[in-house]
Amino acid sequence: MPATRVRLTSAVTPKVMGRLRLASQGLLGQGFASVPDAVRWMTAMQAQDLGSALWAVGQRVPGSAASDVRGALDAGTVVRSWPMRGTLHLLAPEDLRWILDITSGRLMNMVAGRHRELDITPEDISQCRDIALKTVEALNAVDARPGATREQLFQAFEEAGQVTKAQRGIHLIGSLCQRAWLVQGPMADSGGKPGAQQLFVPFDAWIENSRDLGREEGIAELLFRYVRSHGPATVKDFAWWSQVPLTEARKALASVQDRLVELDFGGTSYWLSPETAAMLDDGVPGSRSMLALPGFDEYLLGYQDRSLVLAPEHAELVVPGKNGVFKRIMVAGGEVVGTWARTGNGKALGVVPEPFTGELGPATQRSFQAQGRAYLKFMAG
Template sequence: MAALRTRVSSKVMGRLRLASQGLLGSGFDGVPEAVRAMAAIQAQDLQAALWAVGVRVPGAGLSDVRRALDEGSVVRSWPMRGTLHLLAPEDLRWILNITTARMVQGAAGRHRQLEIAGGDVEVCREAALGLVDGGRAASREELFAAFEAAGQGTEAQRGIHLLWLLCQSASLVPGPLDGNQQKFVAFDHWITSSRNPGREEGIAELLLRYLRGHGPATLRDFAWWSSIPLTEVRKALPAVRGELVELEHEGTGYWLSPSTAALLDQGVPGQRSVLALPGFDEFVLGYTDRSIVLPPEHAQKIVPGGNGVFKKAIVTGGEVTGTWARQGSGRSAAVVPVPFDDTNPFGPAALAGFRRAAERYGRFLAS
């Protein structure tokens, strides 16, 4: 499709992203549907990831998202960027088939330092699969003990790297929750049905799904997000561009779904929307260039010192305008906004909107 050469402000671009991500209007119909629609949701911080799903599913409670993980209708693993994500179970194996080799290659230097060779991984695979045989689940500590008993040290992060390699090879997968941790299970026992597109078809599908769930976004955004080389991403675009619309913004092409682009016809909603998003949320993190929604002068307030730890974000009208935090514990805990601009705090309407967002978060935690 031809590019829409229309003048669109950054705030409108941000609201289009809110719409794509199910953060405006009716959201998604359920927990698995939200995860599937987003293609994958960052889940390094489990508690943040639970709310990242909940905020996209009206009426969902914490127990609903936890149940999806316990039942395996949503899974959590390391499909890209060496970072944990939530995704649909049928998608994990084929995405790993695309991304694993590059991630393992990127970790090769560290694995040499830890003296991890192919034979070591095979020893750990045998020990781990023996421990989880018959549908049993094992904690990380139990797996580490099995590795040690098989002669494989686990100190200095060696154990977690061995465990990561077993998940990358689809031998193990994080399964049911045990408090705020996950136990590990045999991949083939937990995920009994996997799709198997070829590499080129798979990259094209993942590109399409990312742009539908994150657009407007660039090909570079997707290449960073997916850990897939930009040359392969560009090669995949012709297969799916007929199902997308290209929007030109400040001289750069951004891709999005036709249904999201159609919102431009009548005015993109959400001008007065106020959201309390978790840390590491895809709305902020899911792009290599975040300047459309996060003013560069405030980026350090979301990721202090560039340390990779994303704070909880307040989003008003499609733009990140502050952070928020819980103060206290239990039922008496308060949700406190911290606007970026101390000299120009939120007005009455924004504060009222934030209170509603905080109340929704409280209902999510309680149900």
Template sequence: MGATGRARLSRPILGRLRLASQGLAGSGFRSAAAAVRWMTAMQAQDLGAALWAVGQRVPGSRTGDVRGAINRGEVVRSWPMRGTLHLLAPEDLKWMLAITADRLIRGLAGRHRELGISAADVGAAGATALQLVSGGAAASRAELFQAFERAGQPTAGQRGIHLLGILCQRGWLVQGPLAGNQQLVVAFDDWITESRALDRAEGIAEWLLRYLRSHGPATERDFAWWSGIPLTEVRAALAAVKDQLVEVTFEGTSYWLSPETAALLDGGVPAARSVLALPGFDEFLLGYTDRSLVLPPEHANRIVPGGNGVFRRTIVAGGQVVGTWEVSRTGGTVAVVPEPFDGVNGLRPAAQRSFELQAAKYRRFLGT
């Protein structure tokens, strides 16, 4: 199936289509759980940023709504791919880990040898952890690490966090309810009582389809990088699901998206004048291996200074990243300050007013 109006494709148009796919242009989602389930997985190593990423997609939501979804187990936070924390639907975690965990753990084998982590150590740590949290109990990370130490499993020098990561990737543990800005550790099967079962090929095909529907226009390479699944398997999955997608070509590259999103090319692509204050690590930027469609390469260092892996908050206008924003707190007051790439002219007056509305939305989300 092909989309009409292909001659209209441009970087801003592709960026705006991504906003629409991700629930950032239009009515959004009714709940945190619905937003996360649609997105399939949302980067979440920075908890505050992850909460706001969900909040931006759920109109009228507050931080307590997203935290509540985590506390009730409607959304879980774990390491399903790339060794990075993500938010995802609880019923998806087990089958995703079945696809990715072995490869993730093999990729860290050298580091595990440096830390002195053997298969026997993992088994001993797992038994210790389950003794601590089984039966519906929960433990802080500090309590878990203390239990490891008592069992003869050192936790210094990142050894503890690697043990925790392995046990989560093996489906023994998962992060559960929040205690302030930390998450308590719980037994996987106590916290997630219903899990879907998909074989590898079926799972990769569903994962790819859901990614392209929620992140498209995107490429097969974008998904291979995002998920950590080998490109050969991604291509086989694409062959199985491409009849449910639309292919468009821009500058010689094939992009895939849902028919509903592609139809916007005929009916009018939204968000031409929208301005969004997105968190650092938002899927709009991080969900792709090639970010140049929405972020001019000359400004990439403004988003990730020195390539340090820490993504700053972004201002997105008309589907393109046009600057960053900062937050300062004085007492109970939260100031939201734009830092546009154009340091001479700044944001245009209409964009500045739209950004101020975004700042007010962010403060309401925080409850300040």
């Protein structure tokens, strides 16, 4: 059965397309009931910076607190690992293994040159696997600790003659995680305060139930879930996001397009769920919405082409010098209109807007301040 195809009228603008994405991502309306629900819907949420990832989830789970996200990591109902693009993501535990089966081979090929520079061989990785598992077992026997910190693994590697300097150690740990031997588990103890690091734990001990999907079936599911949670999006957006080769992505699209809607916008085919597309009939909500999203949020990062929501002339204000570090963004009515920053610390912690042009209007300023208060309450909770 062919996909439903929608030709958009001139009334549909890039801002409307942006608001459709906000809706798909649970950023308009009621959001999700729990942290695991939000993460499972998004399939994989960029989480290289943990503080940003906490707020990314918080924006999608009304009434939640940072402690709820940390609690989900502690309980294993959400996991954090390197499933794609060599960067950390939050995922539902049952999804990690089958996604790694799809993505890890290509990622290993991409880092092969760097591993040669670091003198990392397959034998080194196998040795470090054995060292890591023995280290965790020993710590567990002493104080019932379920895993090891990065520093404890580095120390064990060094004692066995495996150099960890110059990023060699983190590449070794990453390789163990990408092969589903280790995964990041509960938060590490930091003297009674919320920690910024997690313990590394044996994959099979932490994730007892994993889905089993073949490559073709898995890519089709990954594409469908990406479009459902990120649409409107193109097949090239998905191929960039997942690092699935474009030929395989297009084949997967052909197998799931009967469950999706195709939008022809500006001569390009965008895909989205029927539920999101139905909003076009009654008017897409959120025209007056203002969101203070974290750096690296999927709303901006999750697409190869970000020009629908971020004007190209402002791109370097979000990613200065194209250094890969995304600043926090303000999104008004589906458009990225500026960045925002934290000021002060402790009880004096606050937030300030940094609009791209001019100043925020009174109503937008009030909405931003409400978002700032929500952020501060969330992070303190």
